[in-house]
Amino acid sequence: MVTLKQLSKELGVSISTVSKALSDSFEISERTKKKVLALARKYNYRPNNVAVNLRAKSTKTIGVIIPNIFNHFYTKILSGIEQEAKRNNYKVIVSISNETVSSEKEGISFFSNGSVDGILLAPSEETEKLGNYKHISALHQKEIPFVLFDRYSEKLNSDKVIINDFDSAKKTVKYLINKGREEIVVVSLIKHLSVGELRKKGAFDASKKITLLEFEKEEELEEAFLKLIKRKRIDAVLALDELSGIITLNIARTVAFRIPEELTIISFSQGVLSEYSYPKLSTINQHAKEIGENSVQLLLTRLKNKEASYKTRIIKTALEIHQT
């Protein structure tokens, strides 16, 4: 990489003259500017980012800690983050926690050395399970601004971007009841997540008369659901996560349920899974991309004003019913 020093030497002017010329300073004569610009272009000069960062004491980089990159929901959030960051001339560094506390800590420490201006973070499942958020709140001491997205805790004081899980589940159950569905089953594989808890509460807030199937492992859910539908007539399923939705769908089909005529399945999701399932699953779309975009916006706002009070943005969900 060519540097200001090299350019200045070749042009026989000082480094500062070259620097000023390149930033089109009024202090520099047109003639010199032309000369400098020409040579800079010839060598494809680009200011060394690291040096600029050191000088500016800012990196124009956002660190993202994401629990799981195989989950299409987070992938969409990441895409929203990346786009919004780029739009604001920020770079994005990614660290994947794989739902473990240890990787999450690693990621945080990875970012806590001036590599990033701020952090976007969705706590790992393990973190939520243990309820220990000290490694995250430690960012406050380090004065590294951060924004939580999707998952959060009352224990954590910070900006956050979330969806209205409680309301979404409640509204969906109400919708099912309105449609005349009477035997509603709620299935879930995300027992340990804060969002799972909220959705469950929302569903039960709409109706006490709900059967709950909540498990940690896919096979357990499969077994339980199969047993249930053999024993009892049901006509609606609300899946609190996409995987539960797909599993329920596939099992219902093996026992020849007509879907959605005999059995309505609605699933929280943002996935390819539901899109390419057969038949297409009805979903509660979580607008993942907007979650990502809003997280970036909140963080950039925070970077501009570190003293402002913490803000929460709630991204609305949309119920998408597929009749086919």
Added chain:
Amino acid sequence: MVTLKQLSKELGVSISTVSKALSDSFEISERTKKKVLALARKYNYRPNNVAVNLRAKSTKTIGVIIPNIFNHFYTKILSGIEQEAKRNNYKVIVSISNETVSSEKEGISFFSNGSVDGILLAPSEETEKLGNYKHISALHQKEIPFVLFDRYSEKLNSDKVIINDFDSAKKTVKYLINKGREEIVVVSLIKHLSVGELRKKGAFDASKKITLLEFEKEEELEEAFLKLIKRKRIDAVLALDELSGIITLNIARTVAFRIPEELTIISFSQGVLSEYSYPKLSTINQHAKEIGENSVQLLLTRLKNKEASYKTRIIKTALEIHQT
């Protein structure tokens, strides 16, 4: 963030003493080391990464340009990259090209200012379509090492990590023939990708008697495949990409094909889609994670020795047949 300067001031020693003490230099007395370490811990001192980078003229960061983050295949590669990078104490910056030349160029220029030590890149679909790789080979002039993964071109001289697409397709068709399948259909939605071309050639190299359905849009493929199976008996499908596989599967089921008894479907894939399809699709697993890991390894090797000749690593595929 606390700096060496601040520590040195509080301790009443010089900056370099603090620096040396923290790196456990033999030049420093045990007593001083203890004192320094204690204060450093108290303030949670971490060397400023940007300053270290400037000094070291290396960023310990890898830039990744990925065509599409919604494709599970690339997501897995990214995960492999991230893990292998972390294992070697490198950070990962991500830029998503969305299969467009313009975003790809943006990404490259984004990285070409000293932000990264090297680049990992899978060219966008548009780039492959246009056959113009100048913006990529320009990295050679800029002396930024890069490694291509998954997609590549003869026009590009570089390290690369690829799968043996030609052989995999060929072997799969042979497998089908061995199993007594006679009417084989090859379906594809990745006409414009170099890998699509290779897979197609491989399939035809195993048998000339193949029906080819190749389209750009999902609907076109759906229509054509439906028409075909109504007109003619077929007993095997090789899908060159996962989407084609799923679409074929869903259509075959609407017309009540028994799968895999009557119709074998095998698909190139690395997806959740095939895993949670019903019935489970048989797949040609591309070991995406290994592609990611190998890309990082090749790049790090290159960083150590910029003069070595270019290497190509071929990641083997595995045929995974599901009987259910």
Added chain:
DNA sequence: ATGAAAGCGCTAACAG
């Protein structure tokens, strides 16, 4: 209109 010098935070060669 141009240049010299300082300083961002760090490391390391050199001096004492």
Added chain:
DNA sequence: CTGTTAGCGCTTTCAT
């Protein structure tokens, strides 16, 4: 064993 100094590449203040 500790300190001084230089320099990574850049921007900016302050001379000239």
